[in-house]
Amino acid sequence: MIPRMVAILGLLFLAAPIYLAALASVTPESRLFEGPVLFPSALSLEHYRDLFTARAFWQPIRNSLIVASVTTGLCVTLGAFCAYAIARLHFRGKRLVLGTILAVTMFPQISIVSPLYLLLRQLGLINTYPGLVLPYLTFAMPLTVWLLVGYFRQLPAELEDAARLDGAGPIRTLGEVVLPLAAPGLAATAILTFIYCWNEFLFALAFTLGPERRTVPVAIALFRGQYQVPWGEILAASIVATAPVAILILLFQRRIVQGMTAGAIKG
């Protein structure tokens, strides 16, 4: 009984802000500040309508989708090759490679914003999609590689031996045997990467200039004007931005947990 109570309390604690945000996003502007309410007294979709008409919120969603998808695709593809090499091949300096990959994640983002900005400006990549994808890759790849190395290592090596004796070279072994078996791990890392890119704020703010390349978090942050904060629209945009991620996680939650705990115990 008590564990269930605790669980319900925890759920309420976690779900309340989302519920209140969702509630506020459908409350007319005029009644937003009447005081906290638990049930809507009047429903209105005006914030959502404004969001997609006046604010052209489609543009940042498109930008975010492009940047997050491309980054995720590249990240998982490159990361899978890299992780497989680290997990299975013998080469000099393997520990150094793994160490370096880990070290990259140690830098606080804020510390490299300025140098990255200068670099991207030199390369003419400010306010472009590659200008966001490349920095995201550097941050998302280490996570991908570390997760996948763990995942590949727990696959039975005999399967790969068998494939090689059956006439498959290393690349075909990877494609025919290892990747299909690592699908849960790949899905988990892909989703984590996607979420990271979807939510990323600092780089997106620094490396974009106009609305044509702004991503969702930046666009939402820039909703506030000089004299007023359009809370209704901000919350509506937050709900819209949360939806794809929430759907992804609901669809794949079992795989994510599997993928993240892979190698922790012998299955």
Next chain:
Amino acid sequence: MASISLRNLCKTYPNGQCAASDLSLEIDDGELLVLVGPSGCGKSTALRLVAGLEVPDAGSVWIGGEDVSGKPPQSRDLAMVFQSYALYPHRSVAENLGFGLRMAGVSRDRIRERVESVALRLGIADLLDRRPSQLSGGQRQRVALGRAIAREPKAFLLDEPLSNLDAKLRSDTRAEIARLHRQLGATMLYVTHDQEEAMTLGDRIAVMRDGRIEQIGEPLEVYRTPRNTFVAEFVGAPTINLISCERVEEDGGAWLCGEGLRLPAPPGLPESRAITLGVRPEHLQLAATEEADLVGRVDVVEPLGNATLLHVAVGEGPDLRVLVPDFPRNRGGEEVGLCLGRGAMHFFDSENGLRIQIS
């Protein structure tokens, strides 16, 4: 099919374990050779060296008269059956069987034909659409064998293929492998730690220890004339009795004396050296105590069904194992006399364990 030749292979793992030291071995075309030895003796490493899954520090591997040392596993045209079966879990039985053919670029129709004929031969034709996870252990084993056969490789490598099966299935599958070997005329290199499997399956067996081959020969030849005490103890169940003895000159004759034992020394036994006498359990017979070579007390009675194994305590020495046709369990603790089969004794030099051949 092709012959396999291992020439002076050496392999030391990074942790310092020496798994092959100057290992040389010839497997004739169509022969089933069994590598047998205790765990860690290097038998699996030898197999992996042949497969190309391990790279030797020195030496070479020849298949069908060709040096394949520089070739990766996928170019050696060998098939391997693993202890864990290593079936591809995400593919159906049919896809598992046809995987090697597909890698070799064989046409789809030809693959289907070949998969069906192999499945029929192994009695798994009705399982072709299943996934490995839906199969029993014995069925998985058959699929693993089928995957090896389907490719018609130059030779088969089998790494403890029966050790995950229960006793009944193991003996069935053992017979199956023997039959396949005969029908296919296949060259097979078979690794096991089970000496019974080795004895029953092998055209020849090679007993390994510490990365070396201690003895190689036909199973009965190895059983009857073990080259040293290690081989004598490893091959044959129940295990051979080894009795420490000394050659003594007394009363105008030469005697072999051990714990509770005094036998006329056979001619040709080197003088004044510690001798280990080896007698297999089936070559010890119960006798009346006054006529016996040895007298001991029955410690444990183990009925095996077709025979009974006695553990007989003699003096301070280790128990002797005696295989007798029948012995009532309630006579445990009794004193019995034992006679040694005169023609079936083995003599070993106690210092180096090597066999002393008596002409």
